[in-house]
Each structure stands twice: as C-alpha cells, then as structure tokens.
Amino acid sequence: MQAPGQRTGTANLPLHGGHAPSWLFQRMARLSREIVAAIIIQSGPGEMLRRLSDPYWFQAFGCVLGYDWHSSGVTTTVCGALKAGLKGTERELGLYVAGGKGRAAHNTPKDIERMGELIAASPSALVYASRMSAKVDNVALQDGYTLYHHSFFFTADGKWAVVQQGMNTTTLYARRYHWLGETVSDFTNEPQSAICCEVHGATLNLVDAESAGTRQVITEVAHREEPRWLTAELKKVTLTMPRREYIAASDINMTRLTQSLESLLERRPETFEEVLAIKGVGAKTLRALALISDIIYGKAPSLRDPATFSFAHGGKDGHPYPVDRTLYDRSIATLADAVRRAKIGDREKMDALRRLSSVYTARM
Template structure:
C-alpha cells in the first residue's frame, strides 16, 4: 500500500488520443467482467469507492496523482460503454464543463432505453451538484459531474471541484442507497489532501441553521435584508468563518422575494430553487447565527486522501478488508478481460506499482 501523502494538483491538459483510446478499450473490458460477474449494484458500489476508483485510474494507465484521473477515467467509461448500456443495464451521463450541464438532458434520453422515470434521477443529479457547489462551501468550484445509473433506477455520482487559488482538486462520491436525506451528510466519500473549515450546511450539527434559513425565506424580504445590512455593519471578529463582504443585499432581496411568494417547505426545496446559491445560503446562515444563535458546522467531511488513507492514516485509515476486496475484484477482472496478454500483464504491473 502506498503510504506517502499523494497530492492531486490541477492539470489543465488532457490524455493524448492514443492513451485515451487504450483506456477506453481497457475500461470497457474490465467493466464488462465486473458487471457480468458481480452485477450492476457492485459496479456502482465500486465507482463510489474512492480507493477502487483511483486504482482503476492507475490500471488504465493515467497519471494516478493528478486531478485529470477523475475526468479521464469517467470519460473513458462513458465512451467505452456507450454501445453496451442496454446489454449491461447501465448508463453514464455528464462529464466536464459544458458537458456536465447537459446531464439532465442525457438522463432524459438514456432512461428511455430502460423504461425508467427520469425525474427522480434528474433530481438526484441536480441535488448532488447543488449540495457540493452551495451547501458545502469548501472553496472548491464544481466543474465536473458524471452520473452513473442502472436499469433498476439506482445511481452513483462522481464529481470534482477545483480551487484555482491553491491549484488543488477535490472529488466527491455519492451512492444512492447510502442516502437517507440529500441535505444531511449524504456523501459516500470526499477525497482531498487538504482540509479546510467550510461552511457545512449538510452536517447534522447544522440542523438549526437549515431550519431557521427556511423560516427566513418565509419572512418579508425587506425584514431579512434589513437584518443582513445590520450584520454587515457589525465588526465581526477577523477569524469569523462566515464572510459577508461579497454579499449584495439588493441581490439577496430579489431572490428572497421569489421564495416569499412561493415559500419552500424544507431546506432541500430551498436548495434546489433556481437562483439559490452560495451567497444566499451564506447570508441566511449568518443571520441564523448572529440573530438567532444557531451556529452552523464548519467541519470538513473529507474522508480520504488521494493516497490510500494518506500518511499515517490521514485523513482516515482505510479498512484493510474493504481495500483488499476492492483490489481483488479489480485484479480478477483484469485477468478475465478480453484483452491481449501483453496489455493484461501491463495492467497488472501498473496495479502492482500502485499497491507498493
């Protein structure tokens, strides 16, 4: 197991065509075996496992420690499996940049192959993106979103954010059957080597903040904005974690007018509303804390580093049994994949190097 702390720097380039073509072919061969042997649930489970995902990236031959492993691996899977979706019982939507914004449209089209209602899956896609872009304000801007669905209506999401200032990336994994509430600790895993002190509105400890935020959207907008202006004029401690310098009260008032006319019943309904973004939620959280005493959480839910648990098990040590099982499944799939003997040996060699 690699013990050194693996960094994930932002890389702006992309895999050369010859490498991506090879990755696509190998990804298709490996996933065919995994779904044939273990089923679509196991496929989703592994995609949502950050260790297995990173191992797959290494096996496919991409630079395992760069941010590009996320976009390239998901891209290779999408391209490699697009002609086999009905046969395998899965579909993949989304991608990087502009492609990510087409995810709902792709889900709409691809679910027709399986006779699925697309709306719950489109909602899941939008909510996972909204949580990681607005409700968990960790400084990483989401620029990549890939949605994996099955014929049974189950799903997983792999998305990535970047922090241009630090030039680091953070990857978020979601798995449908692990979620009981989209706005209460919904992640399967979050991978990054750098912890922060984010405004974490999906932590259990932020329940009061969520409740009061919804109540504030039911108040007359001018009343809420008046309170916001008062708070902005206060001299808050320089170390106060919620900053208000970039919050425009006039802009917030326009947004709150829409929520006042059609009040959201709960925080999830508030979060999914068009126009509700990080600044609005930050303003509501600030009022909730300063005026009503409801302190939000600033806990960073990062669960893995980009190495296997990182140096000395930081952020968290990996369950050895889960790790061994993940690697065994991948190793078996490589050995059974319909690829040339040389390519097979090279893939196993890359996996062995990743493990040492």
C-alpha cells in the same frame, strides 16, 4: 423512484492541465469496457455503481487503465473513457453514462432524457438526482472547490452514482466527490460517508449534522419571514458583528438578498432540500441566510471540512490522513479479480496487473 444519494467519498488531487494522448485514451476506453463487463457479468450493474462510488477503487482503476495516480486528470479521463468505451453496450450491460467535463456536464439532463427512453426508471427522477448532487457539493458544501466535471452513472431500474470534481485555482488542487444513490434518503443531512482529501480549508458545511439548526432556521426564514425586516435587522448587526470566516462583507448585497428572500417567500419551501432545489439560490444567498441564522437566531452553521481520509500518508498542510488499508486491500483485490476475468489479451492483462501491483506497493 430511487432515494436521493449519499456522497460516499471525495478525493483531493493536484490540478493538472492537458489531455491524455489519443492512443492512450482509446486503449483506456477499450480496457475499461472489458473490466466493467467482467464485473457486471458476475455481480450486476448495481455492483459497478458501488465500485465507482468507492474513491480507492476508482483511483486504482484509473491506474490500471494507465493513468497517473496522483493527478486531477484521472477523474475526467477515466469517466470520459468509460462513457466512450460503454457507448453502444448500454442496453446489453445495463449501465448508462451521462455528463462529463465542462459543457458535457451541463448536458447531463439531456443525456439522461435521451437514454431514458431505453430504461424503465423515470428520467425526471434521475435528472433531479444529478442536479441535486451537484448543487449540494457546489452550494450547500462551500469548501473552496467549484465543480467543472459531473459524470452521472445509472442503471435501467433507476439506481445511480455520481463522480464529480471541483477545482480550487488558489491552491491548485482538485477535489473529487463520489455519490451512491442507494445509501441514504436525504440530500441535506450528512450526505457523505467518507472523504478523500489532502488539503483542508475554510468550509461552510450546511449538510453537516451540526448544521441541523441552521437548516431549520433557513427553511423557516424562507417560508414565513418578512424580507425587508430581516435585511434591516441584518444591516444593524453586521455593523458591529464579530468576523465570520464563512462570509465576507462583500458577499452581503442587501438589495439582492431582499430579492432572493422575496422569491423564496413566494415559493414557501417546506424543507431545506426544497430551498436548495430552487433555481437562483446560490452560494452567496446561502452564506447570507447562514449569517441570518447565526447572528439573528443564534444557530451557527458547521464549519467542518468533511474530509476524513486520503490516498497519501500525509496531507499538504502537515496533518496525517493515513490510508485505510482494509478498505484499500479490498478495493485492490476486487479490481485485480475483474482484470483477470476481463476479455483481453494475456499481455494486456499482465500489464494491467503489473500497474495495479506497482500502485499498491507505492501506496503502502
């Protein structure tokens, strides 16, 4: 069984509607298949997962396929093109794609189980990895973005990567999250190693290292505390407590919180990951539990937005997040090499390299 994954980066992009034209999508599917095949033939499917988990490489890949650099649609369209383009080649190339946008995201477990008959790895372990990566980015990290796209890539031996995206309808931005299954053994402690972002906002980050005390308190509360005593204490302190930016008064429903705490107590989770994995433990429950940790036990959660770098030279909020040129140069070089080796026509190859060159020039 592969270890739980590490989020390797995220990207914030303007939220755009619409769809790629049919002719463009078909071309993207075919071109993506040939580029992926070139990478896998030379370096194996595991290396392809590493490329997909690199936000810079993924963004440049979308541009090579012919999609707008600075648009939320690059995520859903590129993942959709990969799923369509690789259909029928999975066993040959050793790379499988599940999930997608909207309803397709909810069907990810079924996709994995259906293709699980073709692989040596345990489908249940892959389904768990898919579900937990989504729950971390939707519930444990509350950054204002709600997931609406989830693509799960995996190999026959159980390695995996995730590319998923959330939307913030207030700021009209989307944020993309990348995960790589081979890099860490804990879903709940610093799962991200890099974040691409242009917009920062109020965040409750329960997977930050600074939230270790909060995670411990939440687990202990869920495991052994009397729910009615806790809610009674919480009711007392919330009458006079200072404002907490990660929770509003309307979030605290004592009846529902008591029910959630009773449900947790019945299961007696031993770790924060087990708390997070329980169905029904959502964003509001975790905000209330974080408040209990903060107010009653004195362990405040981290409010750090884990964004660390961006595709742009400056963020929308005026703070610079410069491109890491060394990583970016490496991503461009490996993608250009894959295009040159892809089994496509010379004209198509030249067009793809020209698009890549124009993107590189514009970014630098």
